[in-house]
Amino acid sequence: MDSKRQQKFARLIQKELAEIFQRDVSHLFQGSYISISGVRVSPDLGVAKAHLSFLLNPNGKDLLKEIQFHSKTIRHELAKRIRNQVRVVPELIFYIDESAEYAAKMDKIISQLDIPGESKEDPTNPFRSPEEEEDDFYEEDEDLEDEEEDEDTRDR
Template sequence: MESKRQQKVASLLQQELAAVFQRDLPHLFPGLPPGINLVRVSPDLGVARVYLSVLSIGSAADKASQGEAQMVLVKDNGKPIRQALAKRIRRQLRIVPELVFFLDDSAAYAAQMDRVFGDLEIPAAPTAPTPAEDTDAATRPGGPRPRLFGGSEE
């Protein structure tokens, strides 16, 4: 479980990295900059794991290749990204954590699971007879069942 300090630092890093990608270094990312889904910080605040999502248009294969290309671009430019981040958070943190980037494919996984569940053919559940359809109530030992809430059964 993360401490309050880890959560605060992770939130700060997420906000400031989004600003770095959109405002400070937009020239590094042709098209749309990657979105930041999640940031996890180690207990010593030395390493930050950044989970990025890449928005792209096209088929699933195109999206995967664009995501891979975007991640290569982010990893190759890790040093300028960390330097730009350091300029933004130098008054809040003494040491800027090392950034480790990962491709977050949770949206694609959720879409795949939605397709899988949508393709399932689940047979309808058998219907239970209603009290009005219960024909053997009169022949039951002790006669018909008494009603618990309301008038007597007729």
């Protein structure tokens, strides 16, 4: 669990890195759209791990290598932007964020599942229609009336 200080610092780094990738150094990466999906900062604020996602770019690993090659330039741009707000500019470590690919993979797997239809005979099914629940309610009332009549006849 990150402290509030780490979270605040991570949000600052994420915002500034996003602007740097979109405006300042986009020419270094052939105009690829690079978004920062998250930043995690070490407790001493000396290391920032940035998770990148590359939209419309099939060769993400090559682009990541190029980003890592230019990491000093990116860190310098970051330092120019946040130098009045922090004591030390963190070392930047970049990772590919694969959550979008993972979500697409899971969506594909779920869509291929063969899920049987709902059974109307199962009274414990939480997904029954309201009409079925009404029918059960009336059946319970009739059962209660029958029991009351039985009790009346026993008392006599």
